Amino acid sequence: LLVFTDLDGSLLDHDNYDWQSAAPWLDRLRDKAIPVIINTSKTRAEVATLRQELDLYAPYIVENGSAVILPPEWCLNEAVDDSGWAVVHLGADYTRIRDVLEAVRSQERLSFRGFGDMTLQEVVERTGLDEQAAERARDRQGSEPIVWEDTPDQLTHFQQLLAGTGLSLTRGGRFHHVLGEEVNKGAAVRWLCERHEAIFEQSVRSIALGDGENDVSMLKACDRAVAIRNDHGRVLEVEGAYMTQHSGPAGWAEGLDHWLGHDKEADR
Ligand code: 2M8
Ligand code: MG
Ligand code: MG
CATH class of the missing domain: 3.40.50.1000 (HAD superfamily/HAD-like)
Structure with missing residues (x-):
């Protein structure tokens, strides 16, 4: 078992x-x-x-x-x-995910924040983790948690754009997570x-x-x-x-x- x-x-x-x-x-x-x-x-x-x-x-x-x-x-x-x-x-490579997110955000003027955009303090506040644990949460290899600050319609649009680059979106307890396709x-x-x-x-x-x-x-x-x-x-x-x-x-x-x-x- x-x-x-x-x-x-x-x-x-x-x-x-x-x-x-x-x-x-x-x-x-x-x-x-x-x-x-x-x-x-x-x-x-x-x-x-x-x-x-x-x-x-x-x-x-x-x-x-x-x-x-x-x-x-x-x-x-x-x-x-x-x-x-x-x-x-x-899964996908974290550096590539960050590159795609930055490109999509500036081209489409979408508003969202990923862990890679946040200071350690912001991750601490949003997760309730202490600083050391938040540091470990930011040490990512294949996915990026994001806070969506745009409309639900734009989220659907975002999801379609991601699919076009071979990435996908899933939902955790607090955050949306951007990760590889079929991962x-x-x-x-x-x-x-x-x-x-x-x-x-x-x-x-x-x-x-x-x-x-x-x-x-x-x-x-x-x-x-x-x-x-x-x-x-x-x-x-x-x-x-x-x-x-x-x-x-x-x-x-x-x-x-x-x-x-x-x-x-x-x-x-
Ligand atoms: C994130 O994941 C949680 C779990 O589902 C969420 O989306 O709410 C991750 O970034 C994880 O690394 C982090 O420890 C956790 C902290 O709440 O948030
Ligand atoms: Mg979970
Ligand atoms: Mg859970």
Whole structure:
């Protein structure tokens, strides 16, 4: 069994980034050696720190499917870097995304701000992260979070312009995210499940937990899905998904209780 999870609004509380209520399930999954695979809009630098705080050891997916980070046991031909892990890029290049954004903004006179346009202080204020964490959030490789300050019609127009340059747009909890074409959390899940089968020579069952629009592809890519109520009280509608009453980490635990609580699935 592989557990794929979103962070903000799912495993982590949307406002204070806490995971208290999920801790008992994290312990149980760790005891059973079931990998908990983070699949998030966050950057490699952010997740490298968070996974240690969460005491998780497993591959992870960053920037909405833009890259997969592998521990040595999950590598085939990839070489690990100084950190001892390997990075597989599945998305667009960050410098190219910034170039396209700057060109589109000046040519079309659109108003939006990306992390690359903001001071560190502005990122701190908009995210509620402390300075070090905000620094890690700005260390991007394949996607750019933006704040849209123009009309909804212009957003549709913007999305079409992006498509013409081979980029796309998705929605996180707070920001829109500009990233590569056909790059999404679900595609990265499929990539990792295939890698699991190639290495461990057995097909794998999967469960996904998420609360945002950018999680839908991940929920659909897994055998079991948990749609966690978001902080506005809304729940994603995904066929077959269990919809939680609670939000954040309490909803996360509720979802695992539902799918893994009473049967033997968590024992396999
Ligand atoms: C951004 O992502 C979140 C999560 O979905 C969002 O759009 O609300 C990312 O930039 C991430 O790197 C950052 O940590 C987070 C902080 O709230 O915002
Ligand atoms: Mg979320
Ligand atoms: Mg997210």
